[in-house]
Each structure stands twice: as C-alpha cells, then as structure tokens.
Amino acid sequence: MTAAPYPLRLRPILLEKTWGGDRLAAFGKPVPPRARIGESWEVADLGATAPSGAGGGAQRSVIENGALAGATLHEALRAWGRGLLGAAEPTGTGEFPLLIKLLDAREHVSVQVHPSPGYAAQHPGVAIKHEAWLVVEAEPGARIFAGLRHGVGADELRSAVAAGRVRDVLQSVPALPGSCHTLPSGIVHALGAGVVVVEVQTPSDTTFRLYDWVGEYERPCRALHVEEALEAMARIDAPPPRYVPPRPGRTTIAETARFTVEAARLAPGSVASLAPGGATCIVVQVVAGAVRVHAGEALALERGAAAVVPAALVARASLEAGPLGALVVLSSPCAG
Structure with missing residues (x-):
C-alpha cells in the first residue's frame, strides 16, 4: 500500500441483536426485511471479539473508496502509521484506537458492565471500555440507565438480579435527542427501549451481562456473568449529560481519558x-x-455515513454542509 493518506469511507458492519429493530435503514444501512439489526459498526478494528458480543471473530471495517478500496482499516493503519493516527497511539495490540457504532434499541439492551480500570489492571488481556452515547432519536418516555442508586451495594444488586427487579436499583435519566451520556468503564448501564444512539468507545468487546430483561420481553435466555460483573464494576455515578446546542456551532459533548467527542451543527451551505x-x-x-x-x-x-480523516490531513481539512445543513459527530482519540 503506497497511496498517500486520504479520507476513508468505511463499510458498515451490521449485527443482529434480540433487542434490535429496523430504524437504522433511515440512516442508509442495508437492513434486511424482518431483521433485528441492533448495531451498525461504523469504525472497527478488532482482531478478536467476545462470543457474547460480536461472536468471537475479528471485526475490521473495510474501506469503500479510493486507492485502498477493499482493504481494511487495519491495513491502512499499518501502511500509514503516524500519517493516520498522528499523536494518538494504537491499542496495545496495534489496532485503531476507536470503535464507533450506531445502535437501534427497539427493546431494552441488557444491563451490563465493562471492566473498571482496577479490574483490568489485575486481569491480563482484559481491556477497559469507556463509552459515550449521543441520543439521535428517542420515543417519549425512553430512558438511559447508568449507575446504581445511592446506597446500593453488591449484595443488594445480586438480590435484585435474582428477583428480576434490577430496574429498581438503577439510576436513570430521560433519553432526550441531542443529549450525550458519558459512561466510564466499570459503570453499570443499559440503553433503554426506543432509542437510537451514536456510540463512541474504546475498542474492546469485553462485556459482563448482569440482567437481560427475559421476563419483560420473553426473550431466549442468554448467559449472565453476575459475579464477574460485580467484581468488575466501579461504584461511580455517571457524569451529567451534555447537550448539542440548537444553533450552528461546535461543542464538546464527551471527554474521557481515551477520546473526545464533539458535535458540529452546520448551517445550509456553510463551510467550517x-x-x-x-x-x-x-x-x-x-x-x-x-x-x-x-x-x-x-x-x-x-x-449515517462515517469517514476517517487521517491526522496528516486534518489541519487543512474542512466540512461543507449540504443545502439542508448538517449535524455531524466528530470523534478523535487522545494524543499520547
């Protein structure tokens, strides 16, 4: 691969989920009839995934445009190196440092935990997974579940799981379009029914499932990882949500130790x-x-489309809005 860096448009990877729906078709995704597509992986470079997540195999985005069409994002990273990442570092396994998805939750997504930093430090091969959810669409009354109610400990949470009343011990906030919810790795969380989000996260597929709403939806039983989740969780509150302003402009909507997310609202025909x-x-x-x-x-x-703009180009790159304007999510890995 000798092509100079250029903006990479990536092919989405669609995953069926028991909680998924068909609303991602409105974002240009090829949703098959009667399929429950819960996730569209927009930017992915995972050499391995969890069997409980994406099935255990590799998931790497394929490039759709230009000289590298048909190659993977991972191959572009190997070819361009700093030209692609700039001051950001690849993961410990040499992969692209962001994983970005569109999620369509027709039903509640399982209550789950990704490893806290402390748990990951004590378990070789386990990676943290910070996340940010930007709510794009939400039905009236939809909720985001994040964190435990004050005073709830491991024993009470374990009892709530056994009794099927996990919702009673979770904190929740309204899922409002334009709100962005940061979820530090280790926090107990779930995406509520009736919500479409852009999900930006560190690239890991390690998930411990606490509760799967089997009784509420008559779903097939999936494996739970209650004890692992209790050990891996962090007793922290979610940061308050941030909001995309209604006027044209650019604002930071999520910040973690691994990435920053901004929202840019562009007036019709404007260039930024x-x-x-x-x-x-x-x-x-x-x-x-x-x-x-x-x-x-x-x-x-x-x-609905996504592209990676290499670091070698970002300083002189610009965005030109279409005749109806645009709302764009801009995600960047942290330097260092």
Whole structure:
C-alpha cells in the first residue's frame, strides 16, 4: 500500500441483536426485511471479539473508496502509521484506537458492565471500555440507565438480579435527542427501549451481562456473568449529560481519558474548518443532513455515513454542509 493518506469511507458492519429493530435503514444501512439489526459498526478494528458480543471473530471495517478500496482499516493503519493516527497511539495490540457504532434499541439492551480500570489492571488481556452515547432519536418516555442508586451495594444488586427487579436499583435519566451520556468503564448501564444512539468507545468487546430483561420481553435466555460483573464494576455515578446546542456551532459533548467527542451543527451551505492545529485523526459521522469532506479530495457523506480523516490531513481539512445543513459527530482519540 503506497497511496498517500486520504479520507476513508468505511463499510458498515451490521449485527443482529434480540433487542434490535429496523430504524437504522433511515440512516442508509442495508437492513434486511424482518431483521433485528441492533448495531451498525461504523469504525472497527478488532482482531478478536467476545462470543457474547460480536461472536468471537475479528471485526475490521473495510474501506469503500479510493486507492485502498477493499482493504481494511487495519491495513491502512499499518501502511500509514503516524500519517493516520498522528499523536494518538494504537491499542496495545496495534489496532485503531476507536470503535464507533450506531445502535437501534427497539427493546431494552441488557444491563451490563465493562471492566473498571482496577479490574483490568489485575486481569491480563482484559481491556477497559469507556463509552459515550449521543441520543439521535428517542420515543417519549425512553430512558438511559447508568449507575446504581445511592446506597446500593453488591449484595443488594445480586438480590435484585435474582428477583428480576434490577430496574429498581438503577439510576436513570430521560433519553432526550441531542443529549450525550458519558459512561466510564466499570459503570453499570443499559440503553433503554426506543432509542437510537451514536456510540463512541474504546475498542474492546469485553462485556459482563448482569440482567437481560427475559421476563419483560420473553426473550431466549442468554448467559449472565453476575459475579464477574460485580467484581468488575466501579461504584461511580455517571457524569451529567451534555447537550448539542440548537444553533450552528461546535461543542464538546464527551471527554474521557481515551477520546473526545464533539458535535458540529452546520448551517445550509456553510463551510467550517475541521481541526486547525489538530494532532490526531478525526472520525466524521453524519447524524442529520449531508456534508462534503474536503481534505485533498472531496468525499460526500450522507446521513449515517462515517469517514476517517487521517491526522496528516486534518489541519487543512474542512466540512461543507449540504443545502439542508448538517449535524455531524466528530470523534478523535487522545494524543499520547
């Protein structure tokens, strides 16, 4: 691979989930008839996944455009190195440092935990998984579950799981379109029914499932990992949600030790610089409207589409909104 870095449009990876629906079709995803598509992996570079997550195999995004069409994001990373990542570091296994998805929760997603930093430090091969959810669509009354109610400990949580009343011990907030919810690795959480989100996360598929709403939805029983979840969880509250302003502009909606997420609302036909002085790559995900990414060459992105703009290009790249304007999520790994 000798092509110079250019913006990479990636092919989505669709995964059926018992809780999924068909609303991702409105975001340009090829949802088959009667399929329950819960996840569209927009940017992925995982050499292995958990059997309880994506089935145990590798999941690597395939490039759709340009000289590297048909190659994977992982192959582009190996070819371009710092030209792609800039000051960001690959994962410990040499993979792209972000995993980005669109989620459609027709039903409640399982109550789950990703390893806390302390748990991960004591278990070789286990990685943390910070997440941020930007609510794109939500039905009236939809909720985000994040964290335990104050005073709830491991014994009470274990009893709530056994009694089927986990909802009673979870904190929850309304799932409002335009709200962004940061979920530090280790927090007990669940995406409520009736919500579509953009999910930005560190690239890990390690998930411990506490409760799966089997009684509520008459679902097939899936394996639970109650004791592992109790050991891996952190007793922390979720940070308060941040919100996308209704007016044109750019704002930070999530910050973790591993990544930053911004939302850019663009007026019709406007042009905005992507990241003057930017030191790392940026993933552009279109939530509403359409944009053209100008970074040496022009790349058109419609609603739902995602592209990786290499670090070598971000300082001189720009976004041009379509005739209806655009709302764009901009995710970047942290330097170092």
